[in-house]
Every structure is written in structure tokens, then in C-alpha cells.
Amino acid sequence: MSELTFSVNAHSENPTKTVINARGFELIVDEPQELGGTNAGLNPVEVVLAAFSGCLNVMSHVVAREMNFELRGVKINLSGVLDPARFTGAETTGRAGYKQINVEIIPDTDVDDATLQKWLQTIESRCPVSDNLTNPTPVHLTIVN
């Protein structure tokens, strides 16, 4: 398979509410009221966790199939901690985003723990979103008038 390009188009409906369109789907991202938003959807950093969960689900099943064990499903709980100092413009040397992301995967399967540990390592090494979070990704931002 050759390289794949993924694209989305977004616009602000207000200063915190973003409407994203891609392939006929629409997604709303907003901030909760306590962060100054209009609370019309998950906020950007929650959507990062959502993306990661989607990727882990896909990879969970791909790798289980390759390893020839039955995976009836997964539950995934994700959380991340960040310091809002930089975001809010305070003087800080800390980073803007998540300092750490914690993920619990609860597989519905009968295989043994050793198999599951190998499964998890393979998932982690092949999940695109995991790669983009744990390794630096070049971002080119440009203004178009």
C-alpha cells in the first residue's frame, strides 16, 4: 500500500467551538463552561484521548487476529494530566500539553497474561496515534490570507 493522506477542514463557530468536516462526517469540539467555552462537545485534549482509544481498538483486534486468539472486545480508559499555566499565558517553563497519558485496556478474552503482554507491546509499536504521541512529529503551520 502506498502512502496515505488524511485531511480535515475546520472552522470556528465561536472562539471555542470548532466544527470539523471530513468525508461527509461532522465533529464538534468545544471547551466546557469552566474553561470559557460553550460546551457543545468534547474538548481538544479529550479528543486526543478519543483518537488514541480508536487506534488502540483497531490495533487490538488486528494483532489478536494475527496472534490467533479470540478477542471479543476491549474497554479502554484513558486519562491525561496537564498544567494549564502555559495555555493561560502564565510564566512557566512547563509544557503546554499532557505531561503523561495513562491507558488501561480491559480485553474480553481467555488467553494467558504472557500472550497479552506480547499483544500489548505489538499494539503499542504499530498504533499510529501512539507513535504520534510518544515521538516528535513535524508540524508545519502556515497562515493563508
Place this chain on the structure above:
Amino acid sequence: MSELTFSVNAHSENPTKTVINARGFELIVDEPQELGGTNAGLNPVEVVLAAFSGCLNVMSHVVAREMNFELRGVKINLSGVLDPARFTGAETTGRAGYKQINVEIIPDTDVDDATLQKWLQTIESRCPVSDNLTNPTPVHLTIVN
């Protein structure tokens, strides 16, 4: 403001379709049919771009307010390129995720280009999602039985 924790809970509805819940919101992530999915929503790597756009919208407006210029809105076009070799299990030394993400921001404003360049630099340095993509983020993945 003290540290903030964000959490989402996800489960597989099928091997590619993930249902994510957080704060009463539900988000569906899936793969398109050509990637083996049931096409019920944006796919995980598109959702990464959506998260980024939401963060850039918020920061665009926060920073414009701080810089005292009127920003009537933004449009944001995002794309990323990845090689599916690793994802599909082929032998490769390439990375699993986006090799690069390209973002065009189209601001609806009357300020000059020099102001906009300063605005863009500030957005980039304070956007949490930008930080998590451009810098390594520790991820702790555990299996819970």
C-alpha cells in the same frame, strides 16, 4: 489554576468502531471501508487532526484577545501523511504515524502580516495539542483483567 485531569472511557462496538464517552458526550470513531472498517465516523488519525484544529481555534482567539486585535473567525485545513506499512505489519523501519502534519490557518481579520506571524508563534507555543504532537509524551499502557 492547579493541574487538570481529562478522562474518557471507550469500548469497542466492533473491531474498528469505537464508542467514546466523556462528560455526557459520545463520540464514534471508525475506519472507512477501504481500511477494513464499518465507516461510522472519522478514523483515529483524522480525529487527531480534529483535536488539533479545536485547540488551534481556541488558542487563535485567546491570543488575538491578548494582542488586542479583532479576530472574527478562523478556518483551518489540516492534513497528514503516513505510511501504512507498520500499521499493516509489514517489515519496515518507518514510523507508524504521521510523518508530517500540515496546517493552514485562514484568519478573518484586518491586522498586518507581522502581527499575524507573532500571533501564530504564540499559538503554536501554547497549544496543548501542538505540544503533545511535536514533543514526546510519556504513555503508560496497562492491561487490566
